[in-house]
Amino acid sequence: MQAVQFNSFGEPADVLNLRDLPQPQPQPGEVRVRMLFAAVNPSDLMTVRGAYGRLPELPATPGYEGAGVVEESGGGLLGRLVKGKLVAVAHRSGGTWAEQAVLPAKQVIPLPGGVSAEQGAMFFVNPVTAFVMTRKVLAVPPGEWLLQTAAGSALGRMVIRLGKRFGFRTLCVIRRAEQAEELKSEGADAVVVFNEKEQTPEQLREVVAKHLGDSGVKYAIDPVGGATGSAVVECLGRGGRLLVYGTLSDDPLSFSPRRLIGPGARIEGFWLTNSMDSLGLLSKLRLVKQVGRLVRDGVLASEVGATIPLAQVREAVAASEEPGRRGKMLLRIGE
Numbered sequence: 001m002q003a004v005q006f007n008s009f010g011e012p013a014d015v016l017n018l019r020d021l022p023q024p025q026p027q028p029g030e031v032r033v034r035m036l037f038a039a040v041n042p043s044d045l046m047t048v049r050g051a052y053g054r055l056p057e058l059p060a061t062p063g064y065e066g067a068g069v070v071e072e073s074g075g076g077l078l079g080r081l082v083k084g085k086l087v088a089v090a091h092r093s094g095g096t097w098a099e100q101a102v103l104p105a106k107q108v109i110p111l112p113g114g115v116s117a118e119q120g121a122m123f124f125v126n127p128v129t130a131f132v133m134t135r136k137v138l139a140v141p142p143g144e145w146l147l148q149t150a151a152g153s154a155l156g157r158m159v160i161r162l163g164k165r166f167g168f169r170t171l172c173v174i175r176r177a178e179q180a181e182e183l184k185s186e187g188a189d190a191v192v193v194f195n196e197k198e199q200t201p202e203q204l205r206e207v208v209a210k211h212l213g214d215s216g217v218k219y220a221i222d223p224v225g226g227a228t229g230s231a232v233v234e235c236l237g238r239g240g241r242l243l244v245y246g247t248l249s250d251d252p253l254s255f256s257p258r259r260l261i262g263p264g265a266r267i268e269g270f271w272l273t274n275s276m277d278s279l280g281l282l283s284k285l286r287l288v289k290q291v292g293r294l295v296r297d298g299v300l301a302s303e304v305g306a307t308i309p310l311a312q313v314r315e316a317v318a319a320s321e322e323p324g325r326r327g328k329m330l331l332r333i334g335e
Contacts, residue, residue: 003098009050026074037121038066063096067120112292142167196227226251
């Protein structure tokens with residue numbers, strides 16, 4: 001079989017190669033999936049660069065999510081139940097950028113009816129994350145404001161659509177002013193332009209106060225960290241909660257503890273892997289059914305920027321990091 005592999009951490013264009021490898025065989029409790037599509041996500045590229053929170057042993061195959069058909073089971077009830085089914089793959093250790101992927105049976109979920117393999121390949125990292133953060137962890141009530149940074153991202157746009165569906169309001173922080181009208185047309189209730197290199201956290205707080213008043217924001221999510229995430233801390237009001245779910249900036253958060261002590265605010269880390277691990281099988285199936293319905297309705301549908309053959313993985317990676325790019329890059333692996 002063919003698989004993308006890297007022998008050392010570094011720039012994807014330098015270290016990623018397509019190789020012929022033996023077909024892997026599932027062990028007890030595992031399944032082998034014939035991969036159809038795999039998404040190119042920032043977490044994949046951070047792993048290749050050696051900058052992700054959990055790194056694989058080398059040589060390694062990238063890819064934390066994708067979709068395919070379960071062709072073989074190593075045994076066990078769950079493996080037998082999913083054999084022959086089209087599944088969404090959440091590969092915790094990575095390995096979906098390959099014609100065949102072996103992983104624990106509990107890391108594949110049958111796709112709900114009406115959800116295509118393409119959408120299934122992008123099912124977890126953005127749609128499930130957006131849904132769980134806003135509807136399960138924060139449970140933002142109707143009428144309340146949710147502040148989000150990197151709002152022009154694919155996940156940010158999903159959060160905007162979730163707000164329209166469930167009645168909470170979105171205050172969207174972006175770096176590029178040209179995105180403002182576009183996000184408003186998609187349903188954002190307020191859009192704020194903030195560049196951490198040119199503006200101070202106090203300036204963001206002042207702008208946010210114009211929309212929310214001096215009480216501050218009660219719910220916020222941030223995938224950036226650094227100066228941008230620190231500025232969001234300045235905006236938290238009494239009982240405010242900030243979920244940090246990414247590290248697009250390599251810089252740490254920096255703020256006075258008084259920003260948490262006085263209003264009783266708190267900062268929490270969110271990693272989808274931990275959230276999914278806390279769920280039993282029935283809860284996972286209910287979650288997938290809920291998200292699948294929202295994918296079919298367009299609320300959590302992922303835009304495809306381009307579908308690129310696995311052999312052109314370097315081109316796919318380069319396209320995924322083009323400034324202003326819309327849509328997810330998909331690797332086409334099988335038929």
